[in-house]
Amino acid sequence: MPAKKTSKEELTVKAMQLFRKKGYFNTSIKDLSEACNIPKSHFYYYFKGGKVDLMVEVLEAVRGYFTERVFPIATNVDLSNEEKWSKIAEKLQRIFLSQKGGCIMGLTTLEISNAPEKDVFLPIIQSYFSEMINCIEGIYTGQPNSRELATRAVQDIQGGLMLMQLYGDSSYFLSALERSHPNKQGI
Amino acid sequence: MPAKKTSKEELTVKAMQLFRKKGYFNTSIKDLSEACNIPKSHFYYYFKGGKVDLMVEVLEAVRGYFTERVFPIATNVDLSNEEKWSKIAEKLQRIFLSQKGGCIMGLTTLEISNAPEKDVFLPIIQSYFSEMINCIEGIYTGQPNSRELATRAVQDIQGGLMLMQLYGDSSYFLSALERSHPNKQGI
């Protein structure tokens, strides 16, 4: 395992934590370098395109994590829909409650959607949310309007993450998870 | 009507539009001054506390608008719950679809909730969302769990505004409004 690869991954993880907490525009390369105990210029060695390049790497890493570790749960044929959901809900709780800060995808969307960087960042985030909606839709099999229910679940969760940040109270997020349980989707 | 008051209001409105589109950290005093065709220093005459002070004024103006013009619809005794909701939904559509940009309250929450400015900004936004939840709860009278349903509606709408920004498609927001109709809250 080459040292380069390891270091770049470490920087990406640290950057993710900071972007998630403080947002893209309010996180400076100086903040990052101090959090990593390296000189600022080191970032420009690994991320030739500067801050934008770094953010792309971060967003793709987050999306990749969900694509590989979270969303595939929905296609596991050995699990019932209830089991799939409880496993996914557990993962989401670990991800969004384990550290301060909210959802980097939601925050970046709002920060960036009217800025020049949108052309680079938004496509990655769009894939992320499309995959998430598809994932949940797969768990709502049998419902005639499974697509709308899945979209609603994602919106509810995303709004819950926002109110969680606002009031410092995780119950908004947790309630959204409960409401999104496949057992509760009957109309 | 003194000239001072008028000018300050104009600056506040322009600032609101920019903050809503670009966010707090990515909007500079220079951006604002160019949008208003005045020198930068002019802002510091009206808003002694600088950018923070200006943002407080903006957030309070937005909150004030909803408190005076939107939320009172829910307590109008001449209207049925359906009528109340359709009037409120109409207002929300005018507010959130008439111009580019999303919800300044949601964006600011996520941008600021781990920054020093949170102590000044978040209380105003908290009042705004608490009033909104109360407002919708008042329309869900008769439902045993009206509070949870109202909270869900706010989260759904807020998530819808986010996906609207992300995909450039207002149907996420509009679907949330439809789902939040008091007629559809039976369990």
Next chain:
DNA sequence: GTCTATAGCTGGATAGAC
């Protein structure tokens, strides 16, 4: 690959003329 040093610019904010 990792560092120091610094360029070059833009940020928020202020002083002071008018």
Next chain:
DNA sequence: GTCTATCCAGCTATAGAC
């Protein structure tokens, strides 16, 4: 009240030694 001029801190990014 409104302007010009300016300060200084902070930013991204690069050059170049080691």
